[in-house]
Amino acid sequence: MSFATRGFSGRRREADTRLPPGQTLVQDWPVLSAGPTPQVDTADWELTLQDETGADHRWSWDELLALGVEDITVDIHCVTHWTRLDMAWRGVSLDKLFEDVESEHEFVMAHSYGGYTSNLPLEDLLDGKAWIATEADGAPLTPEHGGPARLLVPHLYFWKSAKWIRGLTMMPDNDAGFWEQYGYHLYGDPWKEERYW
Amino acid sequence: MSAPSLASVGRSRPRPAWHVATVAETRRETPTAARLTLEVPTWPGSEAGSHVDVRLTAPDGYQASRSYSIASSTPEGQVILAVDEQPDGEVSPFLVHEVRPGDQLELHGPLGAFFVWRPGESDLPVQLVAGGSGVVPLYAMAAAHGAAADAAPFRLLYSTRTSADVFFADELAALTGPAFSLDLVYTREAPDGWPDAVGRLTRETLAARTLPAARQPRIYVCGSTGFVETVARWLQDLGHPAAAIHTERFGGL
Amino acid sequence: MTDHLDGNVLAGALSEVFTTDVTAARARCGGCGRMSAIAEAMVYTSAPGLVARCAGCDQVLATIVDAGDRLILSLAGLSAIELRR
Ligand SMILES: Cc1cc2nc3c(=O)[nH]c(=O)nc-3n(C[C@H](O)[C@H](O)[C@H](O)COP(=O)(O)OP(=O)(O)OC[C@H]3O[C@@H](n4cnc5c(N)ncnc54)[C@H](O)[C@@H]3O)c2cc1C
Numbered sequence A: 001m002s003f004a005t006r007g008f009s010g011r012r013r014e015a016d017t018r019l020p021p022g023q024t025l026v027q028d029w030p031v032l033s034a035g036p037t038p039q040v041d042t043a044d045w046e047l048t049l050q051d052e053t054g055a056d057h058r059w060s061w062d063e064l065l066a067l068g069v070e071d072i073t074v075d076i077h078c079v080t081h082w083t084r085l086d087m088a089w090r091g092v093s094l095d096k097l098f099e100d101v102e103s104e105h106e107f108v109m110a111h112s113y114g115g116y117t118s119n120l121p122l123e124d125l126l127d128g129k130a131w132i133a134t135e136a137d138g139a140p141l142t143p144e145h146g147g148p149a150r151l152l153v154p155h156l157y158f159w160k161s162a163k164w165i166r167g168l169t170m171m172p173d174n175d176a177g178f179w180e181q182y183g184y185h186l187y188g189d190p191w192k193e194e195r196y197w
Numbered sequence B: 001m002s003a004p005s006l007a008s009v010g011r012s013r014p015r016p017a018w019h020v021a022t023v024a025e026t027r028r029e030t031p032t033a034a035r036l037t038l039e040v041p042t043w044p045g046s047e048a049g050s051h052v053d054v055r056l057t058a059p060d061g062y063q064a065s066r067s068y069s070i071a072s073s074t075p076e077g078q079v080i081l082a083v084d085e086q087p088d089g090e091v092s093p094f095l096v097h098e099v100r101p102g103d104q105l106e107l108h109g110p111l112g113a114f115f116v117w118r119p120g121e122s123d124l125p126v127q128l129v130a131g132g133s134g135v136v137p138l139y140a141m142a143a144a145h146g147a148a149a150d151a152a153p154f155r156l157l158y159s160t161r162t163s164a165d166v167f168f169a170d171e172l173a174a175l176t177g178p179a180f181s182l183d184l185v186y187t188r189e190a191p192d193g194w195p196d197a198v199g200r201l202t203r204e205t206l207a208a209r210t211l212p213a214a215r216q217p218r219i220y221v222c223g224s225t226g227f228v229e230t231v232a233r234w235l236q237d238l239g240h241p242a243a244a245i246h247t248e249r250f251g252g253l
Numbered sequence C: 001m002t003d004h005l006d007g008n009v010l011a012g013a014l015s016e017v018f019t020t021d022v023t024a025a026r027a028r029c030g031g032c033g034r035m036s037a038i039a040e041a042m043v044y045t046s047a048p049g050l051v052a053r054c055a056g057c058d059q060v061l062a063t064i065v066d067a068g069d070r071l072i073l074s075l076a077g078l079s080a081i082e083l084r085r
């Protein structure tokens, strides 16, 4: 029974050919959060990559940065219909983390401080497609935006780019992460509008 | 007055539904807020404290929905809302500045069976604590209490920036009497000759201007998320059981 | 805007699913066992869906995803809900 409300247009939304279907352009960076914001100090921060043998590969903050940071400019697409174009990021490529990790498993669960999870195919994390990001817009990531470090997988909807990243666990099957269990798509390609189950 | 059984309360509670509202009147409530009087022919009336979800639709189909407390409503189809403008907000500036008589809005409601006050349910006193626009559902409770001539004593502690920022100022003044008392705390500027300090609500003021735990008040706290969080914690420190404290967070900081 | 609201705000979405207003219903947290009204949960609305968490232990009690022509509801974090007849 919905009808257009006279005079209402909502927050300014722009169209652009670089936008995936159903997305609108924003200039700001909305904060989305499914729970309390974890406050993690870089001194205490640690990233753990668990392979299929159960063995852990660990990096402290300094060890992560020592792997080499790169500057990246990418578009990000949030499933709540906003897109930001040409966003400047800095982070460590996941190729560096997986260099010495042998695994037959094809899937990865990203784990966050605070308990958030998201599942991804391993191949979507390799070959320059994903990073552990530590800076955005020229400044260290704030806790609201996932700092000190978040996953950055810009070719998938942004809920896959888990904030407050603390671990990556190899999995034999594509088990569902947090939003994937509660209704969002197991893969999440914005160009195919893979939003929900 | 004997308490109605839960079963009968349940049966008489109006079912939520989508309604088309026509704006009958808009007026300034405070320097930052507007009062909207809506005609809703299908409206069933509501319990004091409940809210509606207002849904706006843009020409391209984009929709935004927000919750607003019902300041008053009648089964005869009138719903009054009071909306405070959030400067960078998406919906509240539209409702405060753009809406005019004759416009139609979609409402879902009445909603919420928990943050409500029902006449005759208990003889225990009631303490209301409001921050800013958080007074809207609490004003509805005080008005319902007055209309029902309910015997339970009511007291409202209302934190407001200045006297111009008081929502329903005349209505609240008119309700004041033996069964309802109003305590104001001015956070920015008080009227001339005001005896109390101007500034943020403190734990001491809360303790001094609210019913003590010994009187076992039922408590309703409403305002921004930060305000509600702080007040609810202080109330527990003052000995009120968590189960007696009902909260409604409006969001924000 | 990462701050939470109360469970009261779920009334609209849940009324599409339940015949009575369940925000006043008591429910048990599957994590810590706490009994409280749905209205007393902490609700995060600035998210891809509504997320209700236990005020005692932060566990996710319920989620509601608006998928357009579908609504996807999870109550997986609750061990039980008490519905009055
Ligand atoms: C049960 C309930 C009852 C309520 N009753 C009332 C009432 O009676 N009266 C009342 O006035 N309010 C009430 N509220 C609050 C109301 O629902 C709205 O939250 C409020 O009006 C603000 O909405 P908005 O769309 O204007 O702001 P929003 O657009 O939601 O934004 C709020 C703030 O966050 C920022 N923000 C959020 N998203 C973005 C973004 N993408 N980009 C930039 N900035 C962003 C904005 O700067 C703004 O300051 C109630 C809330 C609840 C839960």
Ligand SMILES: [Zn+2]
Residues within 6 Å of the ligand: C029, C030, C031, C032, C033, C034, C054, C055, C056, C057, C058, C059
């Ligand atoms: Zn719990």
